[in-house]
Amino acid sequence: MSDEPAENIGTGPDGGGTETGFGADDAETRAEAIVDALGELYWQKAYGGRDALLCLVRTILSQNTSDVASQPAFDALLEHYGGTGDLAATLADADRERLAETIESAGLYNQKSRVIVECAEEVVADFGDAEAFDRFVREGDPHEVRERLLSIRGVGPKTADCVLLFSGGRDGVFPVDTHVHRVARRMGLAPANADHEAVREALEATVPAEKCGFGHTATIQFGREYCSARKPACLDGPEACPLYDRCDRIGVDPAGGVVVDPAEADG
Template sequence: MTITDKEKILAFLDQMYPDVKGELEYTKDYELLIAVVLSAQSTDAAVNNVTREIFKKYSTFDSLLTVKEVEFAAYFKKLGLYRNKAKHVYNLLRILKEDYNGSVPSAKEELLKLPGVGVKTANVVRAELFKIPEIAVDTHVSRIAKRLGFAKFSDDVTTIETKLRKALPTERYIKTHHQMIHFGRYFCKAQSPQCKKCPLVDICKEPKKKL
């Protein structure tokens, strides 16, 4: 990728999404953690539909601790992998209570010890809650990074994250992460990208452009 191409991409993202933020709804740190765990193989909209009901009914950390695993499963049934997610949420709440006094830790190594928390989830939590410069590579970020030439189509998520960290200024990590998600979710979609309207089409490496 040339410096000119990168500057064009970042300028376009800034123009299109100047003040973009994450779309998961939460008011407390543990609510965000739960929402991100639930977002695996589920859309943010679907997660919000589920968590609105739960977080309203169980508005405190201690009240959430009273929910049984089978009850979580019933709430999560509309989400993918809902049984695993119910188990993860049930167990991580207890670990947060016992080991962290009900708070979400900021250290990545501590987050990765929690059930259902992988690198992507840890990066989202660190960036969103603690404003620590992180790049979480989800399906949208992965697709956009490959199409725009930040990464190869054969790269795995770890390699993509490494390449994005090298390509982007540290102070842009969080903002560009959100911009790439929105660009991938609403414009440069997996199956129906708006290539004809895209000013980055000349940079795009996608072999099957919709022109």
């Protein structure tokens, strides 16, 4: 089983989480069997405990960019704004142009600066400070927490679900980013034309709650290492992909070397 890589899932400089394990009981669904296989290939972990506001900010910075670009922006933000006092109040009062310059490496910095400041303003207005917001995320009803996060302009389902998982430690949350969206449909774990929310619903319905967290992170690593968008490993033959025999390869024709989005595949 591999160590979790340094750059990981838009949630910070390390994968975090606590090593866990599951018995050798037979999986009840195909999705569970595949997640179990990914756990053996990479890691089985339980997540939670990260500061909710920092997790929210980190995930916002990761939107539409790579960890290589967003991590320096997060580090710079902490250096400029994370010194003393409540971070929520500090960011709520931040000059947006200066904040945009600070996080420039993350791309879309003007938009992300606005979202971060508005998020901080809502945290201060509705919760008082970052600590109270953190308690809400960790202890509140997960459906209410998700809906509250989604009500913030610029916060989408993946961002909300990452906060629930990595900060709140909520079982049964399977965030869907571009890698999870692609891999789940390509493998046949969700309908080929499913959008991100439909993929999330399919995975959360078929993967045991306690396995959704590492299912998310391990699927992302698998998507990066083996099941890339343009050149999945299966194009090089069955031996090139450790999950070849478990995959439906929707939209992939290894013999012809053709790769299309699953939604564009025939039949």
